[in-house]
Amino acid sequence: MATNRTFTMIKPDAVEAGNIGGILRMIEEGGFKIVAMKYVQLSAQIAGKFYEVHSARPFYGELCEYMSSGPIVAAILEKENAVADFRNLIGATNPAEAAEGTIRKIYAKSIAANAVHGSDSDENAQIEGSFFFSQFERF
Ligand code: UDP
Ligand code: MG
Secondary structure (H helix, E strand, C coil): CCCCEEEEEECHHHHHCCCHHHHHHHHHHCCCEEEEEEEECCCHHHHHHHCHHHCCCCCHHHHHHHHCCCCEEEEEEECCCHHHHHHHHHCCCCHHHCCCCCHHHHHCCCCCCCCEEECCCHHHHHHHHHHHCCCCCCC
16 A cells, blocks of 8 residues: 655765755655654664674675764654655765766765665555554654
8 A cells, every 4th residue: 555655864974974954955856745854873783683684695795894984863854755766866876876966976976875865665665654653653
């Protein structure tokens, strides 16, 4: 079932570089409504839990280390066709392959430090949003 919501994180490289504002502006100008948002720093253990689906991939250890290296901004976004439209707005995982005008093309430093996360399905958007935002918060 499509929920018209997706989940995003502004990753440590983009927060450190002072790009929260620029990225949120692109998100809002892209037609997404921010329905929940928080600024937090993950432990390596919690980052490992979030990215558990990637635990067999060679970059998993570095990914967990990187995602816990500094604060992030986590948010739930709302828009019709949110998951697919947001993947289009952020661009390819590797910024070298990301289309012009996408968030990753503009802000990502590398395939690992690629500025933003975007859910890849409605199901994962729901799981990932619930990972960060409790059922007791109203959003
Ligand atoms: N990643 C990496 N090296 C790779 C592929 C991915 O460091 O070769 C990192 C990168 O930060 C990416 C995250 O792992 O955003 C999750 O990978 P995925 O394939 O799900 O890419 P995404 O959905 O974020 O585009
Ligand atoms: Mg992914």
